[in-house]
Amino acid sequence: MNFSERLSPGQAMDATTQRAIGSTVRLLCQVRLAVLAFALVLALLDGAGLLGVFLVLLAAPFSFVPALNWETRGRVYARNGLLLAADTAVAVVVLLPLAGSPLMAVYAAATAALWGLFAGLRLALVMAVPLCLYQLTAYSDGWRGLVTGIAGAALTVVMASTGTHLGRRLRRQTLLSAELATAREDEAALAERLRLARDLHDTVAGDLAGLALTARGLADRLDREGARPGTVEVAHGLSGAVSTVHQHTRRALGELRDEDAGVAEPVTEIARSWTERTGVPAAVHVAPGVDDVGAVRARHVRAVVTELLENVRKHANASRVEVALTTVDGAVEVLLMDDGVGLGDTPTDGRYGMRGIRERAELCGGGATWAPGPDGGTVVRVLLPTEPADGSGRASDVVPDRATRAPTGRPWTAEVA
Numbered sequence: 001m002n003f004s005e006r007l008s009p010g011q012a013m014d015a016t017t018q019r020a021i022g023s024t025v026r027l028l029c030q031v032r033l034a035v036l037a038f039a040l041v042l043a044l045l046d047g048a049g050l051l052g053v054f055l056v057l058l059a060a061p062f063s064f065v066p067a068l069n070w071e072t073r074g075r076v077y078a079r080n081g082l083l084l085a086a087d088t089a090v091a092v093v094v095l096l097p098l099a100g101s102p103l104m105a106v107y108a109a110a111t112a113a114l115w116g117l118f119a120g121l122r123l124a125l126v127m128a129v130p131l132c133l134y135q136l137t138a139y140s141d142g143w144r145g146l147v148t149g150i151a152g153a154a155l156t157v158v159m160a161s162t163g164t165h166l167g168r169r170l171r172r173q174t175l176l177s178a179e180l181a182t183a184r185e186d187e188a189a190l191a192e193r194l195r196l197a198r199d200l201h202d203t204v205a206g207d208l209a210g211l212a213l214t215a216r217g218l219a220d221r222l223d224r225e226g227a228r229p230g231t232v233e234v235a236h237g238l239s240g241a242v243s244t245v246h247q248h249t250r251r252a253l254g255e256l257r258d259e260d261a262g263v264a265e266p267v268t269e270i271a272r273s274w275t276e277r278t279g280v281p282a283a284v285h286v287a288p289g290v291d292d293v294g295a296v297r298a299r300h301v302r303a304v305v306t307e308l309l310e311n312v313r314k315h316a317n318a319s320r321v322e323v324a325l326t327t328v329d330g331a332v333e334v335l336l337m338d339d340g341v342g343l344g345d346t347p348t349d350g351r352y353g354m355r356g357i358r359e360r361a362e363l364c365g366g367g368a369t370w371a372p373g374p375d376g377g378t379v380v381r382v383l384l385p386t387e388p389a390d391g392s393g394r395a396s397d398v399v400p401d402r403a404t405r406a407p408t409g410r411p412w413t414a415e416v417a
Contacts, residue, residue, distance in 0.1 A: 018074040020174035021117050021167050025074070028114040028163075029067035035107040036060055036094065043097045052097040059094040062087045078118040084127065087111075092130045099138045105152035108135060109159040116163025124160040131156050197253050205253060208246040215239035244277065262291040263298050263325060263332075267305050271323060274309045280318060282309070287326040297384055300364055301325065301332055304357055304382050308336045311353045316340025318377060331366055331383045339377040343370060357382060 036056050043052025066077055077083055091111045098104040108131040116124035132153035139145035139152075219235035227235075264286040271282040293301070305323060312318050318340030326333050354370065357380075361368045366383035373379045 015075075016174055016178075017118075017167070017171050018070070018078075020170040022070050022074065024117060024166060024170060025070050025114065026067045028110050028117070029063040031110040032063040032107060032114075033060065033067070035098070035103050035110070036063070038103055039094065039097045042101065055093055055097055059090045062090055074118070084115075084119060084123075088127045088130065092134055095131070095134055095138065100140065104135065104138060105155055108152060108156045112156045112160040113163035113166075116160040117167045121161060121164040124164060125157065128156050128160050200249065201253055205246070205249050208242065208249055212239065212242045212246050215242045247273070263293065263301050264291055266298075266302050267323070267325065270302065270306055271309065274313070278313050280312070280321060282321040282323065285322070285324040289327050290325045290332060293327070293332050293384075297332060297364065300360055300384050301334060304334050304360060304384070305336075307353055307357050308334070308380055308382075312336075312338050312340065314353075316378065328383075331385045334382040334384070336380045337373055337377060339373070339375070342372055342376055342378055
């Protein structure tokens with residue numbers, strides 16, 4: 001859909017366009033108000049009387065009101081066919097006191113540019129037809145009057161086209177400015193993440209590494225010196241816990257620095273590490289195109305998979321887990337199935353892990369659902385909308401199998417056992 005079609009009556013003008021053309025709309029409305037002020041003076045000087053004054057005052061609100069509150073009511077004016085028709089009629093009527101004056105061409109040109117700005121070229125040209133016809137007949141007889149009328153009508157048509165192209169350019173500039181602002185925000189966020197990563201590496205990560213070595217040395221020494229089995233077991237448990245915390249910290253450092261590019265390899269590594277810690281086999285299936293979802297969504301996908309696996313470790317008592325990553329309807333779908341104890345009476349928003357996954361999905365404009373598996377266990381589906389690189393919003397054609405069966409026949413598969 002092009003710009004002019006999107007701004008036709010009966011359709012809502014988008015907020016970006018309303019904001020982009022606001023200053024130009026106010027300028028053109030002010031030009032029309034200035035011409036109306038001259039027309040009022042001419043009506044009084046020429047003895048047009050109350051009729052001329054009435055026509056000028058009738059037209060004034062159609063310029064004064066949009067100039068005053070375009071930011072809040074602009075889309076209403078642009079899509080209201082009755083208001084546009086009334087403005088057309090009033091614009092023709094207000095030319096009567098200006099007949100034969102150059103101000104008539106100025107008012108008609110400003111009006112046509114205004115219509116082209118927010119109504120689109122085709123509609124603006126249709127609305128400008130009465131203005132052009134009136135100008136062709138309003139000037140004095142003879143070649144001079146005919147040429148002046150033709151010039152005024154041509155100027156009206158040109159200004160309608162100019163207004164349309166100006167609106168498009170202003171909208172593109174506004175979108176570009178928004179993209180640049182977003183890029184600067186992303187750069188600031190990246191700089192802050194790097195600062196946090198450095199601080200975390202220099203303080204917490206280093207202390208945890210030393211503590212892990214100390215705890216492991218303590219456990220080995222107690223074992224060598226023949227301490228009671230219970231004490232040795234506690235020491236080994238402490239060493240394992242500290243090592244796990246250190247691994248989590250290192251993973252957080254990687255996320256802050258965004259060192260893990262893409263989805264397939266990082267998610268496979270996450271599942272492999274999880275399997276080594278828990279002893280539960282985890283199979284990972286990644287469809288083509290998932291690695292192209294964008295850096296921000298890739299981080300969300302990695303975080304979601306990590307949290308889902310941790311939920312399985314803490315609550316499911318499963319003997320096998322399967323993770324499938326695909327794209328469907330313009331979104332990345334994370335599908336996790338386990339053969340554990342299932343949800344039971346647990347509400348899907350009752351645990352912090354579930355709540356965090358749902359909040360992360362909603363932050364991306366998606367959602368998360370939990371359901372019983374076909375053969376027991378739990379099936380979790382998380383949708384994370386993608387970030388199209390070309391602005392087309394086109395999703396991959398790969399559609400995942402539904403939760404009633406395990407995904408099979410994936411083109412790219414890595415199994416961790």
